[in-house]
Amino acid sequence: MADQAFEAVVAAHHGEIHRYLARVTRRPSDADDLSQETFLRAYRAHGGLAPGANVRAWLFAIATNLCRNHWRSEARRRRAHEAIGHRDERQDAGGPEMEAELEQASHKIGAIVIALPLKQRLAFTMRKIHELDYDAIGQSLDCSAESARAHVFQALRKIRRGLGDLAIAQVGRGEPSA
Amino acid sequence: MTREFLTCREVEPDLIAVAMDEASPPAAQRVDTHLAGCAECRQELGRYQEIEGAMTGLRRAPAPGSGPTLARAELEHRLADLRTRLVRYGVFESALGPVLIGATEQGVSVVEYLAGRGGAGVKLARRGAEAVEDVARTEGLFRDLTEYLEGRRTRLDWPLDLRLAGSDFQRRVLEATLRLPFGAVASYARIARELGLPKASRAVAQALRHNPLPIVVPCHRVVGSDGDLVGYAGNRIGLKQQLLSLEGIHMKGGGRSPHVDRDAVYYCHLDDTEYCIPTCGTISQQSLGNFIVYASRARAEGAGLAPCTSCRPDLHPLPA
Numbered sequence: 123m124a125d126q127a128f129e130a131v132v133a134a135h136h137g138e139i140h141r142y143l144a145r146v147t148r149r150p151s152d153a154d155d156l157s158q159e160t161f162l163r164a165y166r167a168h169g170g171l172a173p174g175a176n177v178r179a180w181l182f183a184i185a186t187n188l189c190r191n192h193w194r195s196e197a198r199r200r201r202a203h204e205a206i207g208h209r210d211e212r213q214d215a216g217g218p219e220m221e222a223e224l225e226q227a228s229h230k231i232g233a234i235v236i237a238l239p240l241k242q243r244l245a246f247t248m249r250k251i252h253e254l255d256y257d258a259i260g261q262s263l264d265c266s267a268e269s270a271r272a273h274v275f276q277a278l279r280k281i282r283r284g285l286g287d288l289a290i291a292q293v294g295r296g297e298p299s300a
Numbered sequence: 301m302t303r304e305f306l307t308c309r310e311v312e313p314d315l316i317a318v319a320m321d322e323a324s325p326p327a328a329q330r331v332d333t334h335l336a337g338c339a340e341c342r343q344e345l346g347r348y349q350e351i352e353g354a355m356t357g358l359r360r361a362p363a364p365g366s367g368p369t370l371a372r373a374e375l376e377h378r379l380a381d382l383r384t385r386l387v388r389y390g391v392f393e394s395a396l397g398p399v400l401i402g403a404t405e406q407g408v409s410v411v412e413y414l415a416g417r418g419g420a421g422v423k424l425a426r427r428g429a430e431a432v433e434d435v436a437r438t439e440g441l442f443r444d445l446t447e448y449l450e451g452r453r454t455r456l457d458w459p460l461d462l463r464l465a466g467s468d469f470q471r472r473v474l475e476a477t478l479r480l481p482f483g484a485v486a487s488y489a490r491i492a493r494e495l496g497l498p499k500a501s502r503a504v505a506q507a508l509r510h511n512p513l514p515i516v517v518p519c520h521r522v523v524g525s526d527g528d529l530v531g532y533a534g535n536r537i538g539l540k541q542q543l544l545s546l547e548g549i550h551m552k553g554g555g556r557s558p559h560v561d562r563d564a565v566y567y568c569h570l571d572d573t574e575y576c577i578p579t580c581g582t583i584s585q586q587s588l589g590n591f592i593v594y595a596s597r598a599r600a601e602g603a604g605l606a607p608c609t610s611c612r613p614d615l616h617p618l619p620a
Binding site: 154231253275 | 316317320344347348351354355358359362363370374375376382383386388432434435436437
């Protein structure tokens with residue numbers, strides 16, 4: 123059975139999928155888990171992939187789906203905790219870690235992006251960081267290319283508002299203004 | 301060209317599109333028209349273009365977190381584990397009814413007669429394997445099987461994965477059964493003797509009852525010591541009969557108790573290197589457990605046997 127081909131898929135795409143997930147999730151360990159799960163799923167399913175299929179877009183779609191499911195169950199868990207008056211310790215543990223991350227990188231844009239609603243965050247990251255086309259993004263998010271584009275635009279608008287008068291030239295270099 | 305003049309709010313999507321360099325010509329035109337009369341939006345466009353520029357830096361910057369190296373190493377580990385466990389299967393409509401064919405990376409690991417199309421994954425899961433339907437990877441196997449069932453090939457030379465065998469003993473029984481060539485029949489007792497366990501014929505029958513690879517591991521070529529076609533795929537003796545007919549084995553007493561026609565096969569005694577006709581010596585009085593029988597001279601000679609020098613099957617062949 124020719125599974126060597128899959129090793130090439132991992133070699134070619136794991137780094138990028140991991141980077142994508144690291145940008146859209148809020149805990150580094152989530153990116154580790156979700157990127158592994160993405161490729162385990164892909165391995166199970168790649169037999170059904172059509173010969174000339176766009177493997178990269180397909181992997182993004184799997185990763186995006188996992189990310190959304192993960193987000194949904196996280197949200198459910200948070201709500202359940204709140205309902206019984208618990209403070210979410212795992213979330214707290216992730217918080218400072220993430221803050222430090224952002225401080226260190228001091229990417230103001232990154233901070234705004236991570237606070238975006240999930241679909242916008244995913245669409246924006248796929249488009250502006252990984253440069254996927256809107257068709258692929260739409261497929262990942264189960265929506266039309268047009269809606270995918272609208273999510274990206276919405277994200278850009280929020281980034282623009284979030285930056286206010288902050289000099290963007292500095293943002294690129296990562297120096298937060300006062 | 302002073303059609304409609306969009307408000308700042310209305311023009312913003314087009315403005316973003318222009319900044320991102322993906323605006324359609326009409327959108328670009330709308331923006332131009334608006335910007336000509338709006339200094340504020342000219343500045344806005346500059347801001348969006350700066351954001352666009354900053355993205356280049358962000359694309360090059362490493363993602364937050366520890367980097368993918370550790371995750372990649374862990375992934376390789378989990379993939380290696382999954383590879384040994386994952387059975388890719390397809391369900392196909394064969395001449396014998398619906399069959400499931402499944403294979404791991406090591407080889408074909410399961411062939412199963414199904415009562416219906418449902419429940420395939422369930423049965424595999426019960427065998428402790430992780431299963432995923434993958435017709436693309438298994439349809440080639442089904443083509444081979446179809447050729448076999450149509451008599452266009454006599455061997456299924458597939459790499460096999462016998463790890464779904466329940467025990468070491470069962471694996472040894474399956475391996476001994478695999479050595480029975482097309483057109484040959486032996487008894488459970490004969491297989492037991494071959495394993496050096498002459499009293500284990502019941503255990504052999506039990507092991508073959510749970511054969512994970514029927515047809516491929518030809519348990520249909522193993523019969524009772526009196527030639528009865530006992531126990532197959534639950535109680536589907538008809539299937540066993542069909543598979544043996546395909547190999548040219550003559551049977552008698554159809555219906556509920558078919559058995560190998562002892563007068564219509566060639567015999568090879570224990571570890572003899574010659575084959576005989578049924579009337580040679582005391583063959584007809586002996587248990588089938590002492591022999592491997594063959595459907596034809598060609599099958600016997602294909603197994604490397606020579607005609608017996610006393611009964612001369614080469615001179616007195618059985619009627620075809």
